[in-house]
Amino acid sequence: MIRLGLIFGGRSGEHEISILSAASIAGALDRSKYEVIPIGIDKNGKWRKVTADMNGITSLDNPRLPKLIPQSEPISFDEVQRTIDFAFIILHGPYGEDGTIQGLFEMMDKPYAGPGVVSSAVSMDKIFTKDIWIRAGLPVCKHVFFTAFDYKTDGEAQIDLIEKSLPYPVFVKPANLGSSVGITKAANHGELVLAVEKALKYDRRIIVEEGIDGRELEVAVLGNEVPETGAIGEIMPENEFYDYEAKYSSSDTKLSIPAENVPADIEEKIYDIVKRAYRAVDGEGFSRVDTFYVEETGEVFLNEINTLPGFTNFSMFPSLWKAKGVEYSDLVERIIDLGFERYNAKNNR
Numbered sequence: 001m002i003r004l005g006l007i008f009g010g011r012s013g014e015h016e017i018s019i020l021s022a023a024s025i026a027g028a029l030d031r032s033k034y035e036v037i038p039i040g041i042d043k044n045g046k047w048r049k050v051t052a053d054m055n056g057i058t059s060l061d062n063p064r065l066p067k068l069i070p071q072s073e074p075i076s077f078d079e080v081q082r083t084i085d086f087a088f089i090i091l092h093g094p095y096g097e098d099g100t101i102q103g104l105f106e107m108m109d110k111p112y113a114g115p116g117v118v119s120s121a122v123s124m125d126k127i128f129t130k131d132i133w134i135r136a137g138l139p140v141c142k143h144v145f146f147t148a149f150d151y152k153t154d155g156e157a158q159i160d161l162i163e164k165s166l167p168y169p170v171f172v173k174p175a176n177l178g179s180s181v182g183i184t185k186a187a188n189h190g191e192l193v194l195a196v197e198k199a200l201k202y203d204r205r206i207i208v209e210e211g212i213d214g215r216e217l218e219v220a221v222l223g224n225e226v227p228e229t230g231a232i233g234e235i236m237p238e239n240e241f242y243d244y245e246a247k248y249s250s251s252d253t254k255l256s257i258p259a260e261n262v263p264a265d266i267e268e269k270i271y272d273i274v275k276r277a278y279r280a281v282d283g284e285g286f287s288r289v290d291t292f293y294v295e296e297t298g299e300v301f302l303n304e305i306n307t308l309p310g311f312t313n314f315s316m317f318p319s320l321w322k323a324k325g326v327e328y329s330d331l332v333e334r335i336i337d338l339g340f341e342r343y344n345a346k347n348n349r
């Protein structure tokens with residue numbers, strides 16, 4: 001029996017989605033092979049051993065969801081280390097996707113799902129990710145970046161630099177967040193200044209990008225050294241862009257799986273770029289890589305990589321594999337195997 005710690009919840013804005021992802025994974029695990037030990041991290045960052053039944057928690061308005069973690073008994077890191085053989089980390093956003101918890105499991109000498117410390121940290125940071133992709137010769141949109149300190153020292157110079165480098169509209173983003181939090185589309189000088197000030201509330205590093213008028217295509221990736229790709233999906237938000245509201249409350253965002261009317265040569269180009277992007281950030285386990293496709297020019301730009309994408313039964317990532325004939329439970333199994341594979345390779349060096 002493999003004692004599988006399922007690590008979910010967490011301090012980020014994606015706490016609730018993480019619980020849904022974990023409940024789906026718990027329901028899919030082969031109980032003859034895995035003893036599942038659900039460990040919930042509450043919104044204050046406290047770790048708790050969840051003993052309540054997670055079965056059937058499939059929507060955000062399930063009344064059991066908010067109580068699941070806070071009503072559970074605390075668990076110490078020491079006990080976690082003693083009682084699990086593998087950590088299936090399914091936390092989204094800061095303190096989950098950003099290398100911090102990966103570092104903790106490295107310290108505990110435990111194998112875990114998803115990429116390692118550096119890969120997670122780089123992939124979470126929209127500035128570093130783009131630097132690495134540019135170095136790999138991969139297409140990213142035009143952008144500039146600066147810190148809160150730069151802005152405080154000479155804000156006008158930063159605004160000037162943005163306006164000289166990029167045409168409107170631009171997207172202003174905190175470098176290290178998710179769920180579109182703190183992101184604004186700015187169409188003129190006034191909006192830009194407000195957008196920068198908003199983004200600075202969430203992070204000390206800011207990236208400003210040229211707005212791409214294209215289709216949003218997302219690709220699921222699985223593997224360590226030799227990544228494989230699932231189907232290509234498309235998101236079609238009704239809002240101005242795929243903002244927080246469109247992601248979690250609006251029912252108007254259409255998902256198309258697989259994406260329709262993507263020419264074969266573009267599909268091939270996207271798969272190639274996505275695999276190289278995954279390798280460039282030293283991706284391991286799984287990820288969802290998001291791109292823009294501009295139909296008029298045939299251009300494809302990489303937007304971002306999500307190393308712990310949403311994993312509910314209805315999320316984009318598993319749906320993209322399902323479209324290629326890979327069932328949810330097989331996907332979970334593959335991700336665990338890839339985590340062990342990486343761990344064993346490291347120990348055998």
Ligand SMILES: Nc1ncnc2c1ncn2[C@@H]1O[C@H](COP(=O)(O)OP(=O)(O)O)[C@@H](O)[C@H]1O
Pocket residue numbers: 141171173177178179180181183209210211212213216241242243290303304
């Ligand atoms: N450069 C851009 N051009 C056009 N749309 C963008 C651009 N950057 C972001 N967006 C829009 O904003 C959304 C959120 O941005 P993204 O970089 O994916 O941040 P997050 O990590 O919060 O998902 C995207 O899904 C897309 O709709």
Ligand SMILES: [Mg+2]
Pocket residue numbers: 290304
């Ligand atoms: Mg995104």
